[in-house]
Amino acid sequence: MPVKKNISERQAALRKILQQKVFDSQEKVLEVLRKQGFNVTQATVSRDMRQLKVSKVSDSQYGYRYVVSNNILPEDENPKSWTDGAREIMFSGNLAVIKTLPGYASSIATLIDNIKAPEILGTVAGDDTIIVVAQQGVPFEVLQGRLKTVIAPPSSRKKAKG
Amino acid sequence: MPVKKNISERQAALRKILQQKVFDSQEKVLEVLRKQGFNVTQATVSRDMRQLKVSKVSDSQYGYRYVVSNNILPEDENPKSWTDGAREIMFSGNLAVIKTLPGYASSIATLIDNIKAPEILGTVAGDDTIIVVAQQGVPFEVLQGRLKTVIAPPSSRKKAKG
DNA sequence: TGAAAAAATGTATAATTTTGCAGCCGAATT
DNA sequence: AATTCGGCTGCAAAATTATACATTTTTTCA
Numbered sequence: 362m363p364v365k366k367n368i369s370e371r372q373a374a375l376r377k378i379l380q381q382k383v384f385d386s387q388e389k390v391l392e393v394l395r396k397q398g399f400n401v402t403q404a405t406v407s408r409d410m411r412q413l414k415v416s417k418v419s420d421s422q423y424g425y426r427y428v429v430s431n432n433i434l435p436e437d438e439n440p441k442s443w444t445d446g447a448r449e450i451m452f453s454g455n456l457a458v459i460k461t462l463p464g465y466a467s468s469i470a471t472l473i474d475n476i477k478a479p480e481i482l483g484t485v486a487g488d489d490t491i492i493v494v495a496q497q498g499v500p501f502e503v504l505q506g507r508l509k510t511v512i513a514p515p516s517s518r519k520k521a522k523g
Numbered sequence: 524m525p526v527k528k529n530i531s532e533r534q535a536a537l538r539k540i541l542q543q544k545v546f547d548s549q550e551k552v553l554e555v556l557r558k559q560g561f562n563v564t565q566a567t568v569s570r571d572m573r574q575l576k577v578s579k580v581s582d583s584q585y586g587y588r589y590v591v592s593n594n595i596l597p598e599d600e601n602p603k604s605w606t607d608g609a610r611e612i613m614f615s616g617n618l619a620v621i622k623t624l625p626g627y628a629s630s631i632a633t634l635i636d637n638i639k640a641p642e643i644l645g646t647v648a649g650d651d652t653i654i655v656v657a658q659q660g661v662p663f664e665v666l667q668g669r670l671k672t673v674i675a676p677p678s679s680r681k682k683a684k685g
Numbered sequence: 686t687g688a689a690a691a692a693a694t695g696t697a698t699a700a701t702t703t704t705g706c707a708g709c710c711g712a713a714t715t
Numbered sequence: 716a717a718t719t720c721g722g723c724t725g726c727a728a729a730a731t732t733a734t735a736c737a738t739t740t741t742t743t744c745a
Contacts, residue, residue: 368692368693377660380658380659380660380661381660381662385731386730386731386732387731387732388730388731401694401695402694402695402696403731403732403733404694404695404696404732404733404734405693405694405695406732407731407732407733407734408693408694408733408734410581410732411581411587411733412581414580414581415580416578416579416580416590417578417579417702417731417732418576418577418578418641419572419573419574419576425703426641428578428641428642451644451645451658452659453617453644453656453657453658453659454616454617454659456617456618456656458644458645458656460645485647485654486647487632487646487647487648490645490646490647491647492645492647492654492656530722530723547701548700548701548702549701549702550700550701563724563725564724564725564726565701565702566702566703566704566724566725566726566727567723567724567725568702569701569702569703569704570703570704570723570724572702573703579701579702587733
């Protein structure tokens with residue numbers, strides 16, 4: 362097994378590991394990481410978890426467990442930079458789940474429908490939640506990028522370099 | 524200063540304290556609790572946090588903070604359970620589809636939202652159908668277990684001796 | 686290139702959190 | 716009343732997590 366050393370690869374692996382199984386200590390997570398060829402220490406796991414905003418919460422079924430957020434909104438992001446009441450976007454498989462202020466969901470869903478992105482099959486809106494269904498095989502990042510063009514105000518986006 | 528000793532009063536105070544200010548250790552939270560007349564120790568704060576499902580998460584690049592979910596569902600509240608309206612639960616990938624009696628969907632979806640399960644990204648309710656989106660990688664059994672805590676009849680509640 | 690700066694990591698340890706255990710207290714039972 | 720039972724808590728120790736510092740690795744830039 363080759364020794365892997367890429368940081369984002371390791372953090373991606375960490376994220377996946379935490380999603381697949383319940384752990385109650387970083388040491389145990391570390392064991393799995395090492396079996397996958399990431400030869401690091403607990404200190405690094407701790408630092409990775411901080412960067413990924415992993416949190417440890419009590420879980421009635423399993424004692425303690427780690428939870429890795431799918432939330433792409435930075436914690437310190439200015440809420441005003443998000444239009445139309447959208448509060449957070451999360452991803453799971455070929456779906457995106459958008460939480461909004463109460464009552465905003467359907468209007469935002471309409472905006473999403475209107476961009477007619479080829480990789481978006483459709484949306485369903487409740488009162489404060491939207492589910493966006495992406496075409497099969499569309500990478501998370503692509504879907505995220507599309508949705509940002511609707512939900513993030515253009516002024517907050519970096520100017521194109523050319 | 525009167526010494527308060529009621530548990531739920533203390534946990535309510537803890538909740539409020541955590542919502543109002545950023546703390547990075549239980550000791551510091553404890554100081555505030557003590558100033559409010561709750562004469563306990565850090566161990567109790569730890570236990571309270573466990574019960575309230577408080578989680579510690581990295582705040583920005585540096586620093587940690589506690590996060591307490593905004594909705595609590597007192598265990599012995601629901602005088603009459605909405606969950607009687609749920610008829611069927613089915614799973615497909617990272618989704619659960621719940622069929623309900625006509626008109627019950629949104630009420631039950633709200634109950635599901637209120638448990639703030641970390642593995643549930645969100646729900647969308649129609650009139651008699653709810654779609655629950657789980658976090659990627661969450662095993663079917665875990666999602667099922669979560670939903671059962673809402674939808675299963677309160678037979679798990681303490682019974683008279685039998 | 687190579688030097689300097691920045692980033693990443695390990696080590697050892699500090700800081701924090703969790704928990705086993707025993708005592709306490711109140712409710713229920715005898 | 717005394718006993719039992721069960722939940723809550725403090726104490727102290729164990730377990731876990733975070734970090735200061737040194738070292739190594741990577742990046743930058745001339």
